Amino acid sequence: MNKALIAVDLQNDFYENGNLGVKEASKINQTVNRYLAAKEYKLIVASQDWHPESHLSFAVNHNQKPYTPYNEQKGLGPLLWPKHCVQNSEGAEFQADIETKYFDYILRKGSLKKVDSYSAFYDNDGSDLGLAGLLKSLAVKEVDILGLAFDYCVKFTALDSIKNDFKTNIILKATKAVNKENVAEVKAELKEAGVNFK
Secondary structure (H helix, E strand, O other): OOEEEEEEOOEHHHOOOOOOOOOOHHHHHHHHHHHHOOOOOOEEEEEEEOEOOOOOOEHHHHOOOOOOEOOOOOOOOOEOEOOOOEOOOHHHOEOOOOOHHHOOEEEEEOOOOOOOOOOOOEOOOOOEOOHHHHHHHOOOOEEEEEEEOHHHHHHHHHHHHHHOOOEEEEEEEEEEOOOHHHHHHHHHHHHHHOOEEO
């Protein structure tokens, strides 16, 4: 059993009524829980966005509207976001229907004011979050990825998993995208990088 599961950002603010809600996000919960309970993984890691109030990915901290393009600082962008997943807020908590009892390890990301983190492996400026080292220390060779959102944090987690030489699979029934119109393009990019779909 040399597989790990990475459950990406299954937090209130990414669900339908959250500050950065993904349409139909709750429809993945049953599938997510089935994989969490599957007993086929050596390790189950849950990533958790964990932003300070002052985080510079928030549009309000630039006196801008959410989704304004932003490329002025390394580690941030390409968009400014609504305030979301603020540390110790209800929005940052895992969604209530997710079977969190199966999580072996929670990896908090995006906690530095000036740097965002889409991937569970690296901050957006390339700083290592330690996940690859943890997986390799346990002789993990293959990674399954699910969670939110397909076209951002799931995508970048998968690409970085490939960079670290893990066989990488995204469980499509257990993820939803922010922008549905981007899904085909993102799938093509991931497939070209060597990511598999389940």
